[in-house]
Amino acid sequence: MTATDERRFEVLRAIVTDYVATQEPIGSKALLDRHKLGVSSATVRNDMAVLEAEGYIAQPHTSSGRVPTDKGYRLFVDRIAEVKPLSRAERRAILSVLDSSVDLDDVLRRSVKLLAELTRQVAVIQYPVLSRATVRHLEVVALTPSRLLLVVITDSGRVEQRMVALGRDVSDDEMILLRDLFAAALDGKRLAEASAAVAEVANSAPPEMSEVVIAIAAVLIETLVEREADRLVLGGTSNLARASADFSADLGGMDAVLDALEEQVVVLKLLARTQSTDRVTVQIGRETRSDNLRGASVVSTAYGASGTVLGSVGVLGPTRMDYPNTIASVAAVAKYVGEVLGER
Missing domain, CATH: 3.30.390.60 (Heat-inducible transcription repressor hrca homolog; domain 3)
Structure with missing residues (x-):
């Protein structure tokens, strides 16, 4: 990647970070005020124009700032160098919650509740695949x-x-x-x-x-014989209300997302694309291949014990989500779920 490409990615990173935090379109002046980009306002405006032309950001309204597109989020996620480690306090909290569970059903219920609280998204976990x-x-x-x-x-x-x-x-x-x-x-x-x-x-x-x-x-x-009726546990569905503005009418609105969650087979297909316990999969917008989830992202990974993949865990939320924190939280909860089940 050239120095120019790297500089433009830093502009994109700043736009993603600010848009996730504010839910407001980001202008060049705001970027210069909030971030030490080390370049002139003219250079930032030029970089934003190139990013827009290449489909990484878009202008939702005339005379407004820019917002990331699915393509922009994808580049941002792909450039996350490593999973951000959770704090010691967060790790202790996860272990204390899961260690005190009494059986498998309790482990899964506690897991989705905890993951929904950590990410402020909808959490979902698949029952172990029998x-x-x-x-x-x-x-x-x-x-x-x-x-x-x-x-x-x-x-x-x-x-x-x-x-x-x-x-x-x-x-x-x-x-x-x-x-x-x-x-x-x-x-x-x-x-x-x-x-x-x-x-x-x-x-x-x-x-x-x-x-x-x-x-x-x-x-x-x-x-x-494996049963299909109770394969998923969901938690934090109420978090969707907080993000209702992210699911625009042209993308089906929040009702479309709720319909997808209710139709468990849709979510199961998304989780099925996660096959490894050492990799977190991020599916953004149309990458979910679901018309109802064009405005959503799914972050998921597999969990397992003794080297065997048992199922998948993840979160679903708007494409405007805190990807580094979400990826870290999903990876950590999956790791500890596998450890707890492996000890039983």
Whole structure:
């Protein structure tokens, strides 16, 4: 990058920073007053004219200052050299909130609440993708001689409990046999493999145990099949009201964004583009490929444990957002969610 290009990027950086802070179009005089650019007003005006011609900034109204475009935000985000570290106090706050959670559902609820507070945007986290999870333990508890409680625990921290009504009473010896059969089939297997293993147990069960084994297998297979209804947790939706002016009518307004959030499959597709736990993905405006989110940006990353990606976490807000802080907050929360789940 030439010295001229670098100088123009500094002008762009200043425009982005000021516009995010003020929500007002930025003029050359304001830039010179607020930033030590080290050049004349004529040079700043010329640089702004070039940036506008190249599509990085735009003039929303005649005789007004300039605002960043999606292309301008993209260049700004791409030039963020490194993720800004959170303060020691912010890191302690995240850990204290997540460490005191009681189960997976609580971890996810606390995570989105915390991320929404840190970024002042809408936070979203995906439940651990079950197809990537491994069965850590199966417990079979006899509630009565003919009624069992099945507890499936995955390495992602998810706990599924199911009741099974049997066609007859089972003895203590049969209970031991059932525990051994299904534990051997499930322990340490990915959920897709575990489903097949459970079906094999049902196929090869001793004739005298066939009815009982099939009843248990049917409930386990249904438990192991990934459900779609509860895949996302959202927090901070009320933050959209603060940014309502950013979602102009020509971009569908705030109603379009709310519709996208309600249609979870849209958000899931955006999160699915995040495949790595060591990289934060930023999708700006039309990069979201959603008509309802043309005025929004999504900042997301994957979270995981023991080297396995379990799901994604991120925030959604207007394109006029504090990208350095948002990227840092998303990365930190994802890191600590993975650590907390990995310890359970």
